[in-house]
Each structure stands twice: as C-alpha cells, then as structure tokens.
Amino acid sequence: MIEIKVPTVGESINEVTLLKWTKKDGEWVERDEVIAELESEKATFEVNAEKAGILTTIGKEGDTLNIGDVLANIDETAAKPEGAPATSVAPTSAASAPTPAAPTNQAAVTAVPNDIKASPVASAIIADKKVDTKSITPSGTGGKIMKQDVLDALNNPGKKSFAPDGALFSRNVRQEKMSALRRTISRRLVESKNTTAMLTTFNEVDMTQIMEIRKQYKDKFKEGHGVNLGFMSFFAKACAIALGEWPSVNAYIDGDQIIYHDYADISIAVSTPRGLTVPVMRNVESLSMADIERKVVELAGKARDSKLTAEELQGGTFTITNGGVFGSLMSTPIINIPQSAILGMHKIQERPMAMNGQVVVRPMMYLALSYDHRIIDGRESVSFLVRVKDLLENPALLLMGKDPVKALLEL
Numbered sequence: 432m433i434e435i436k437v438p439t440v441g442e443s444i445n446e447v448t449l450l451k452w453t454k455k456d457g458e459w460v461e462r463d464e465v466i467a468e469l470e471s472e473k474a475t476f477e478v479n480a481e482k483a484g485i486l487t488t489i490g491k492e493g494d495t496l497n498i499g500d501v502l503a504n505i506d507e508t509a510a511k512p513e514g515a516p517a518t519s520v521a522p523t524s525a526a527s528a529p530t531p532a533a534p535t536n537q538a539a540v541t542a543v544p545n546d547i548k549a550s551p552v553a554s555a556i557i558a559d560k561k562v563d564t565k566s567i568t569p570s571g572t573g574g575k576i577m578k579q580d581v582l583d584a585l586n587n588p589g590k591k592s593f594a595p596d597g598a599l600f601s602r603n604v605r606q607e608k609m610s611a612l613r614r615t616i617s618r619r620l621v622e623s624k625n626t627t628a629m630l631t632t633f634n635e636v637d638m639t640q641i642m643e644i645r646k647q648y649k650d651k652f653k654e655g656h657g658v659n660l661g662f663m664s665f666f667a668k669a670c671a672i673a674l675g676e677w678p679s680v681n682a683y684i685d686g687d688q689i690i691y692h693d694y695a696d697i698s699i700a701v702s703t704p705r706g707l708t709v710p711v712m713r714n715v716e717s718l719s720m721a722d723i724e725r726k727v728v729e730l731a732g733k734a735r736d737s738k739l740t741a742e743e744l745q746g747g748t749f750t751i752t753n754g755g756v757f758g759s760l761m762s763t764p765i766i767n768i769p770q771s772a773i774l775g776m777h778k779i780q781e782r783p784m785a786m787n788g789q790v791v792v793r794p795m796m797y798l799a800l801s802y803d804h805r806i807i808d809g810r811e812s813v814s815f816l817v818r819v820k821d822l823l824e825n826p827a828l829l830l831m832g833k834d835p836v837k838a839l840l841e842l
Contacts, residue, residue, distance in 0.1 A: 432504050435502045448470045454466045459485060475705065549577075616707055638779050658725050665826065677811050682806060697712050697751060698749070710730040711730075754776070
C-alpha cells in the first residue's frame, strides 16, 4: 500500500484545500495519472498517482489539509479489473478514424456564442426568436441550455431566476466556504490598506499613435512572431523604462530598509474563475515587444487553467492591472504588497479634446497610479506617470527611451 501525501508547494505554505477528486474511491488509476486537484493560498496544482493500482481516498472535497498529510492510498498489489481503460492512446491518423462530414445546414442552426452550451433544438429557437442567452436559466448537465429553458424564458420576458431550479420569486440563501485563494486575496487587500500610506494620482493618455501602429502592423506582427500585438506590451515596456528612471517606484520597504531593484519584474493582474491572480514577467526591461506578448499569453493561460507555479507568482517589483477589459472607466487600484506602486489601465473611450485651439475627437484612456507615500513622494509618482504617458503617446521613444532625433543629434 502506497501513501499519497500532500506535497510541499512553497516555503511559506503550510496548508492546502482539496478542491476535487478527479478519480473516484475504489477506482483503478494508472501511474502518473492525475487523481486530485489541490489549492494553496497562491495557486492550484494537481496530484499524480505514484503507482498504478486501486485508489482509496481519505480526504474529502473541501477539506483543509496540512503539508505532509495523507491524501489517499494506492494498492499497487491489486489486480487490474477487467474493462479498465487502457493507457495507450488510440492512433489519430486519418486512416484509423475517418472524420465525419460536417452537417450542411449547421451554420443556419445557431446564433449562440461559442462559449454557450445549448442543445440543437434550443439553439435553433434562440436563433429564430433572437433570445438573449443571459435571460435563460440552463437546466442541462454542465450548464447546458435545453429546449424547455428557452421556452420558459420566452414565457417570462424580462424575468430571470437566480435559483438553480429556475423558480421565480425564490428567497433561497446559500452559504459557501471561502476558498484558500479567496481568503488570501481578502487578507492581502486588507493588509495593503492598513499597512501602506496609499494615495492615487491620475492622468490620461491619447492612444491614437498606439492604435495606428497596431492597425498598421498587427498582421505582420502576428505573421512574424506568432502572437497578437496587444496593448500590454506597450504599457509594460513604457513602465519598465519609467521604473529605471524613478527607482523608488520600483522599490519596497523592508523594516527600516528600502530595497531597490536594478530590474523590472512586472506583475500582471489576471482575473480567473477562482479569483484574482498576479503572475510575474521577469526582466521586462530586457524583453522585446514580442517576448512580452508571448509571456502575457502564457501566464494568462496558465492562470485561467490553474497551472501557475509558486515561482511564477512571487517576486514582482511593480504591478499593472487592466480594469478596462471589463469596461471600467476609472478606478483606484490597491497596491500589491510588498510592492510600492500599481498602475491601473482603463477603457479606451473617444472623447472631445482641445488641441491647438481646436476640438478633436481622440481615443483616450485614464491612467491611475496608486503608490505608497512612505517611500514615493508626489514628485516621483506624478513624474513617473507623466513619463509613462509621454512614452505611450510617442511610441518611438520606447525604442531607446528618448527622442530618436535628439539621440541622433546627441542632445
């Protein structure tokens, strides 16, 4: 009998939460097969079977377990039951499994977004009646919309039930235990508010030049680098340059010492179904625009799939958060301690601006810099944000940090 214990996942992590079993008690498991998902205060990770055999689960879903606790047992001496799935992967060649022909009328059946699951009949009704899927309460397995769900929505226009059974006028109250990640987020946000002298300064940036560059070069960029040219690479590169010029914004307090960093490890806030995570891009000052975009895609994907490692969540020196993806026009972001500053990006919105005595419409974005006034004075915070604004409005400056003409003339 082999004991499967809760593994060590980080120096400061003493306990984890058992999110779910991916294999059932008494089920046959193969060696290295994923049997459970655990959640620490920083990330979610998988537990694999060390040997093939019959699984005996000990912990229950939702239990809080200490590092080293026995999670399950595997009887490696047990005989493999008949009918247990084979470990070999079936061949994927065209000869072994011919691809079925796609239905010729598929395009006409549904106008349902790809991330919405619905039965064919339900999809047809939604498309025909132009039903807002947000008004439908799904009753099928895994949140699938069934025919009756659509009919109920049509019979009750403007009415929506929050209850799982779809009942109107429900007064039900539910209670759920906070996850380890949510408890950590809660604790750190309160700690940040209580232990820092936090202030926020604002500015706005004209996004015209960046949007024109993306429009002109996005196809070539994608073709050459295999990744889309987004906004984050411009902002990360601008912040890295500004952090080098205003080192206090890139520092933090440790007791009676100020820790300065000769590099820019920028944390990127990513919203996931389980809560907010903040993975770190290392040495942004040394990365190209394509390197940054690839890293953003990699870290965001890992965050949403709960595949981030403890190392990828530690050690940032500055944070960027983008509330604009949710439509936020302005906010005051909270410092990601022990860091001393965080930049908030927001929604790009066309606004009338006075330029050279004329009113012109420009795509504008509000920027917010929250900072710890114990280490960063007003001059540093405002100057840092103005520098970021100048770099974004004049993207040529991102090449070397200064005007190319002045560089040529050695001014």
